[in-house]
Amino acid sequence: MGTNALRNVVLVHGGFVDGSGWQGVYDSLTRDGFRVSIVQNPTLSLAGDVEATKEIIDAQDGPVVLVGHSYGGVVITEAGTHPNVAALVYIAAFAPDKGESVTTLIADPPPGAPVPPILPPKNGYLFLDREKFRASFAADLPAQQAAFMADSQVPWGVGALDGAVTEPAWRSKPSWYLAATEDRMIPPPAQHAMAERAGAILSEVAASHSVYVSKPEAVATLIAQAAAGVAER
Numbered sequence: 707m708g709t710n711a712l713r714n715v716v717l718v719h720g721g722f723v724d725g726s727g728w729q730g731v732y733d734s735l736t737r738d739g740f741r742v743s744i745v746q747n748p749t750l751s752l753a754g755d756v757e758a759t760k761e762i763i764d765a766q767d768g769p770v771v772l773v774g775h776s777y778g779g780v781v782i783t784e785a786g787t788h789p790n791v792a793a794l795v796y797i798a799a800f801a802p803d804k805g806e807s808v809t810t811l812i813a814d815p816p817p818g819a820p821v822p823p824i825l826p827p828k829n830g831y832l833f834l835d836r837e838k839f840r841a842s843f844a845a846d847l848p849a850q851q852a853a854f855m856a857d858s859q860v861p862w863g864v865g866a867l868d869g870a871v872t873e874p875a876w877r878s879k880p881s882w883y884l885a886a887t888e889d890r891m892i893p894p895p896a897q898h899a900m901a902e903r904a905g906a907i908l909s910e911v912a913a914s915h916s917v918y919v920s921k922p923e924a925v926a927t928l929i930a931q932a933a934a935g936v937a938e939r
């Protein structure tokens with residue numbers, strides 16, 4: 707890495723999962739000399755997740771590439787206005803505009819789009835139907851690994867889905883987007899539309915919604931491209 711290379715990467719996970727799913731991406735990036743930190747966002751409220759993310763950004767020694775998967779895209783859109791954030795990377799993620807939330811973005815699914823098997827809320831928390839988890843969230847992962855993810859789900863707070871963005875960071879920061887062509891949680895056309903609206907540099911990969919687990923090298927490559935792209939500016 708050159709002297710002006712951007713070496714700090716902060717990874718933000720989405721709903722139903724925790725930060726351990728980033729391990730393959732972490733391994734790939736650290737091997738290439740990046741300093742990688744993973745936010746364990748509680749996914750109870752957008753404000754709480756933004757706070758958890760900003761704490762990790764504050765702990766870095768310089769500019770950061772901020773990366774979000776799925777709902778993590780909402781978190782980085784809101785937290786990314788932090789002065790240390792140099793670039794945003796969306797991995798099969800929501801990229802809301804001002805006033806938008808996961809709730810508003812999923813309110814009107816395109817005709818024929820798969821409907822994520824989210825169970826009705828219990829005590830303000832959401833889970834995915836464990837029997838349908840693999841097909842919708844992790845179809846390109848081994849059955850055993852998908853079963854573990856289904857059985858270790860993190861309760862996703864309804865409040866987090868309702869959390870609306872106040873100032874979208876992509877309006878002022880360069881962004882990159884990796885769309886997953888086989889995604890059955892966020893329809894690929896919706897991913898393309900959000901990437902285009904954000905002015906993001908778009909790549910795509912044949913993968914499920916769990917692209918960050920199933921295709922860690924592709925994810926790490928895009929993050930490295932974002933770091934290089936910012937350093938060149």
